[in-house]
Amino acid sequence: GHKAYGVFVAPGTGYRNNNTNGIARGDQPEGMYAVFDGTHYNGGCCFDYGNAETNSRDNGNGTMEAIYFGNIKVWGYGTGNGPWVMADLENGLFSGVNPGYNAGNPTVSHRYLTAIVKGEPNHWSIRAGNAQSGNLSTYYNGARPNAAGYNPMKKEGAIILGIGGDNSNGSAGTFYEGVMTSGYPTDATENAVQA
Template sequence: MGAGPCDIYAAGATPCVAAHSTTRALLQSYSGRLYQVRRSSDNATRDITTRTAGGTADAAAQDSFCSGTTCVVTVVYDQSGHGNDLWYQGSSVVPGSSSSSPARATSESLTVGGSKAYSLYINPGNSYWRDGHLTGVPTGSAPEGMYMVTSGTHVNSGCCFDYGNSETTRKADAAGAMDAINFGTECWFGGCSGTGPWVQADLEWGLYSGGSQSWNSAQRAFTSKFVTATLKNNGTSRFAMKGSNAQSGSLYTVWDGGLPSGYSPMKKQGAIILGSGGDCCKPGGGANLSAGTFYEGAMVAGYPSDATENAVQANIVAAGYR
C-alpha cells in the first residue's frame, strides 16, 4: 500500500492529530484497530482491524461476529497515535453524555479498492465525541486543518452533521469555540441558493457558507455518492473550505478568505465531534437531529497547503470508493 492521507499531511508539515475511518488505514504503516462493534444478542464486542498494514477494513470479521443479530458501532479508533478515539455520546466513556446512541453497524456496505467495508451511517440520535484538548487537538487560535469523506445522498437539514473541533463543555460557549466541517442542507442564516448539500463551517453561533452571514455565491452543492470535504483555519484571519466528488476530479474552493466578524481570534477548545453540533448530548443540552455518512477523516495541526490538500484528494480518489 502507498502513502495514506496522514502520511501526505505529515510530509506537508501538518501532522495528523486525529485520524478516523471505518473503511481503511489512513497511514501506510497502520495495521491496528479501526472501530469496535457490539452485538445485541449478548452485548459482546469485537474490534475490527485492517486486513493488512495500510489496507482496508476486515469486513468479513464484522459479518461473522454480527451474523444472526444486530450490531452497533461503539467507537471509531484514532490512527494518529494520539489516542483521540471517538466513543458514542451516551456511553460510559463520555462522562455526563446522554440523549445519543451508537449508529447501527450494517446500515451501508460499500467497496474500497474492491474490498468490502462498512460506513458509519449516522441517523438523528447518533453522535461521537472525544475531549482531545490535552492530546494534540489545536486550541485557542492555533491553526488547524481537517477533511472527511462523506456522502451527498444521506443528508438532512437537522443540526448538525459536523466533524471537527468542538467544545469540551458541550455547550454553545462563544463565537469561534468550534471549528468543524459541516455537511448537509441546513441554511442557518437564510438566503441560501439551491437545496445543497453544502460544505460549510460550523464556527459556533453560526453555520457559515463563507466569510459572513450573507450567502456565499461561490457555494456549490455536492450531491455525489461520495464527497470529499475540507476545512482549514489559521485561527486569526483566514479560513478555507473545499469540496469534491471523492471518486474523481479535483477540489473546488467554496471559500478562501477572511473569518466572519467576531471570530478573530478563534477560541477553540479541542474536543472532537462527529455527527452532531457542539451543544449536543448532555442533560439539558441540545438534541442531535442530523443525518450523514462518515467513511474517513482526519484533523491536523497547522494550516495545510493547497498542494497538500490536493494530494489528499488524489489519494482518496485512488482509494477506489464504490
C-alpha cells in the same frame, strides 16, 4: 470493487471526545478533511466533523471549527437547494465570509464527497470534491466571518462527529474517513490526498 465501511449517523446519535491531545486550541492553525456520503443528509443540526467545545456546551462564537454537511438554511447556505459543505464555527454555519448566503458555495451531492475546512489566524477555507475522481474545488478562501467573535478564534479541542458542539443531535449523515491536523495544510497537500 472494494467495500467501503462508514459510520451511519441517524438523528439522535453522535460521537465526541472531550479529552484529546494535539488538537488546535484558541487561534492555533488546523486542517481537517472527511469523506462523507453526499446523498445522505438532512436539515437537522448539525452533522459536523471537527473541533468543538470540551464541555459539550455552546460556549460562544468561535469556540468550534468543524466541517458541516447538510441543507439547513438557518445560519448559512449556498446556491441551489443544498446540501452544502460549510464550516460550523459555533452560533453560525458559514458558507463564506458573510453570515447567511454566499454565492460561491455550491450544492454538492457526490456519492463519496471529500469535504475540507481549515483555519488559521484571520484566514480560513472551504474545499470539496468527488472523492472517487477529479480535483478539489475551493469554495471559500479568505478572512474569518464578517461577524463578532470569530477573530481571533477560541477553539477548545474536542473532536465531534455527527453532532453539534453543544450535542445538538438532529442531523443525519454517513462518515467514511477523516483526518484532523495541527497546522494549516497547503492546497497542494490536500490535492495529493485527494489524488
